[in-house]
Amino acid sequence: MATIQRKRTNIFLRTIICCAILISCVSKVYAQRVTFNKGGINGKHYYEEIPYEFINGRIYLTPHFNGKKYKFLFDTGAPTQIGAELFKEIKSEVINKTDITDAAGNKTSLPIVSIKEFKLQGLVFNGIPALVSESELYKCLEIDGVLGSNIFRNSIIQISPAKRMLIITDDETKLTLDHGRQSELSWGEPQSYPFITVKLSDHKILKVGFDSGTYNFLRLSDKDLVKLGDSKVFEKLLSGYGASSRSLLGLQKPDSLFRLKLFSLDVNESVFTNVITETSKSNNSRLGTKLLDYGPITLDFLHHQFYFSTAKHSYDLQEKLWAFKPVIDQNKLVVGVVWESLKGKVNVGEEILEIDGKSCANINLCNWVNGGSEGVMTGDTTTVKIKDKDGNVKEIQLSRVP
Incomplete structure (x- = not known):
């Protein structure tokens, strides 16, 4: 329980998430006459036990495209996605384009392709619609895409954290439920x-x-x-x-x-x-x-x-938290959220120079989302050095609050 408590406390420091690191924020896809619910697993009566990596709260799988292994995020909050590099390699047909609004409220338009075939261990998937994305998070997480909920809609998915195993089947009698x-x-x-x-x-x-x-x-x-x-x-x-x-x-x-x-x-x-x-x-x-x-x-x-x-x-799940939250903006650690107890003392967007005497100059987006947030503000009190927008430097003492 001590491990769970510490992880639970630090989760509020993570930047990428409406959630911690999410690409799943593409889970809100708003477009008329667009569906990702096409294609699927080739065959019936299947059962596959697929080991997964669990790193910084994210599940990673390794599908194969054209016989080559790639790293994908398993994300039930998103449709399937592929990165721009993989799109160039597999030369999938562009079938549509859609406006999307992510969970942070940002909007853009992305192409939709149809992936002719890929494999996930013994399973063969055909005709899968996928977004093509050039998100900066792909580089940070070193992934080639996202396996989204649309490819599992005709299956039963069991996630076993103890075994780090994902079971995919269409036969519930083969599962312990x-x-x-x-x-x-x-x-x-x-x-x-x-x-x-x-x-x-x-x-x-x-x-x-x-x-x-x-x-x-x-x-x-x-x-x-x-x-x-x-x-x-x-x-x-x-x-x-x-x-x-x-x-x-x-x-x-x-x-x-x-x-x-x-x-x-x-x-x-x-x-x-x-x-x-x-x-x-x-x-x-x-x-x-x-x-x-x-x-x-x-x-x-x-x-x-x-x-x-x-x-x-x-x-x-009772816990104590901080009165402000750091985030990465333009590859610098800055004050992301200020709660009312610090209003007027700290402002959103001010650069964080040091935390407990340690420089934050080398903290960037990629090391932050890959676990860097776990190493800062770990105790019940902290000292933070902040530079405001006029270049003035101030030091504040903080304690966790209920």
């Missing part, structure tokens, strides 16, 4: 993003996506916060201003946000209390891969079921 710990899973257009319903206190329910590209526990959308209104399910801890999320298209624009404490969150009869979350500009709330810290997950797209069970019935 706890039928007393299941709930309904829904998905649809344009990319089969999986949604489940969780229970909150005061008899409230919340529809959330399961986003395996997001290394957080829960991220609550502004829209859902409005829906919950004045119900007795959360306590509003702090209000703030800034940018805490990075997505496919870059850092979000600074805006207001809230830090909340949900009193109770019930996922398939596993109860999490004192859940600290921050609001986002995303179109929906979502659970991320922090859920795997507590047990295996099965996404049964075929029968519309979500399985999740834990060793204990309840977990207390």
Whole structure:
């Protein structure tokens, strides 16, 4: 539990995420008459156990294109994507173009291609629509693309954190499932993003996506916060201003946000209390891969079921956090979010020169998203040296707050 507690505390330092590092923020794809729900696995009665790498909260798989192995992020919050270099190599046909809005609120237009064939261990996928992206995150994560939820919509996916194993099958009888710990899973257009319903206190329910590209526990959308209104399910801890999320298209624009404490969150009869979350500009709330810290997950797209069970019935997620959050902007470590207790003392966008006497000059986007955020502000107090926009340097002492 000590390891889980430390990771949970540091997650709020991560820049790329509405979530930590997400490319899954492309999970919001808005375009008329565009669908990624085409193609799929060639054949029936399949069962594959596929080892995965789990690094800094992200799951990596190694599909083969034209007999060559590539590194991909497994991301149920996104449609399948390939990088520009792989697009040039496999020469896939461009079939459409779509406007997208990522979870950080950034917008662009990207081409859609049809991937004729690729393999994932013994499985052969044919006719898969995919976005072509040149995100800077691809270089940082050293990936060639993203395997998104659209390719799994006719399968059952079991994620085993203990074995670091992904099982893909169309036969539920080959899996060990706890039928007393299941709930309904829904998905649809344009990319089969999986949604489940969780229970909150005061008899409230919340529809959330399961986003395996997001290394957080829960991220609550502004829209859902409005829906919950004045119900007795959360306590509003702090209000703030800034940018805490990075997505496919870059850092979000600074805006207001809230830090909340949900009193109770019930996922398939596993109860999490004192859940600290921050609001986002995303179109929906979502659970991320922090859920795997507590047990295996099965996404049964075929029968519309979500399985999740834990060793204990309840977990207390109470934690103390900082009154500001660093992010990477233009390859420098800067103040991303300022919470109300520091208002007027620190401003969004000011450069962070030192943390606890250690220079931040060499911190850039790539080393930050690849674990660099874990090595800073690890104690209960910290000293931060900051340069404002006029070049003045100031030093502030900070302590974690509930």
